[in-house]
Amino acid sequence: MRVSSTRAAGLLATAVTGLVLVATSPPPRGAVDSVTMRLDGGCGAGTSVVSFTDDSCRGSVSNVFGSATPWTITRRASCDALIRDETFEFAEPVSAQRDGGLPTADGGTRRVQPTDELRVTCRATPDDGGHAVECTWRICSPGSTVACVTEPRCSGRLEPAP
Amino acid sequence: MDLLLRPLALAAVATLALNDHVLKPWLHHPLTGKLSDVAGCFVLPLFIAAVLDALGVRSARARLGVGAGVTLVFFTALKSSPRVAAGVSEVLAAGWRLLGEHGGSILADPTDLIALPAIAAAWVWGLAQPGASGGAAVTGGAPCA
Numbered sequence: 001m002r003v004s005s006t007r008a009a010g011l012l013a014t015a016v017t018g019l020v021l022v023a024t025s026p027p028p029r030g031a032v033d034s035v036t037m038r039l040d041g042g043c044g045a046g047t048s049v050v051s052f053t054d055d056s057c058r059g060s061v062s063n064v065f066g067s068a069t070p071w072t073i074t075r076r077a078s079c080d081a082l083i084r085d086e087t088f089e090f091a092e093p094v095s096a097q098r099d100g101g102l103p104t105a106d107g108g109t110r111r112v113q114p115t116d117e118l119r120v121t122c123r124a125t126p127d128d129g130g131h132a133v134e135c136t137w138r139i140c141s142p143g144s145t146v147a148c149v150t151e152p153r154c155s156g157r158l159e160p161a162p
Numbered sequence: 163m164d165l166l167l168r169p170l171a172l173a174a175v176a177t178l179a180l181n182d183h184v185l186k187p188w189l190h191h192p193l194t195g196k197l198s199d200v201a202g203c204f205v206l207p208l209f210i211a212a213v214l215d216a217l218g219v220r221s222a223r224a225r226l227g228v229g230a231g232v233t234l235v236f237f238t239a240l241k242s243s244p245r246v247a248a249g250v251s252e253v254l255a256a257g258w259r260l261l262g263e264h265g266g267s268i269l270a271d272p273t274d275l276i277a278l279p280a281i282a283a284a285w286v287w288g289l290a291q292p293g294a295s296g297g298a299a300v301t302g303g304a305p306c307a
Contacts, residue, residue, distance in 0.1 A: 006164060013166035014212040020179045021209060022257055024198065024268075 165208050165288055174208075177201045199237075199277035206233040207284040223289065230285040234278065244270040 165171055178201040186194045207229030214225040239246045247270040254268070 006167075009167055010164045010212065011216065013172075014209065014216065017166055017175050017205060017209045017212070020175050021202065021206060022254065024178065024182050024202065024254070 165291060166212050168291065170287065171205065171208055174201045174204045178205055195271075196274065196277060199241075199274045200280045203233060203237055203277045203280035204284045206237075207281055208288060211288065226285050226288045230281050233281050233284075237278065237281070238275065240268065241271055241274040246270070 166175070178198055181194055181198045181201065186198070207226060210229035210232055211222075211225035214228060219225050219228075240250055241247070247268045251268045
């Protein structure tokens, strides 16, 4: 069976168009293996940077509360879901102290302990195709939903790490 | 299928590819977020019509009508339902994984529905093309020799 050149070109155009349509929503450039989320506002200029530095989604959060010691975090969800609603839990203990202390169940406060957890919840705001992110930071007692300190909401966007 | 060979359709496909892979990650601008939606809503009906043409559907009006209808339902569900968006993201991510890449995500965003008129534009434009008013004439190609 011979096919006209016009029909062959049409088939080719259809195939290429199909590929273009399937290849929408490409992975963010530099994502997964090297992504920095810059948080601009609410957390102090230049003090809040979340980095995911390898495929296992491990990374660090530096200086969120003024400490010079970065915290190591473990992301429980897959990197693919980076811009969806997620909660990151910090596997390593928080080593910083925080003014005001951590609220306790009896209404008092106490100083942050090394065993406390730092949690950040991030939510995508799809204003530019899903790259903008806002996060809420909390320090919590391990396993507790009561003794948490809510930090200012921050906003940022996912960018390739420099 | 030759609708996809017309300059406007080719430009829409090129815009979709360029915007998704270059402009979006480069500019991070709301306009780039909407540009792909508009281009996609224009291209997808034509693509579906072209596939139906290849499958032997003779009526150009039927092909474009089905393409526009499917696109309308799909895009509305995709941008209105987080569950649909997550499901489509998973499918696309599976395709990217075959290429050794981690897929991106599609987010439900009702404001993207502003692109829906592009579906009507594709339908009207497609029917206005030479030979599209009749049965199979929209293909416009020479018969198999």
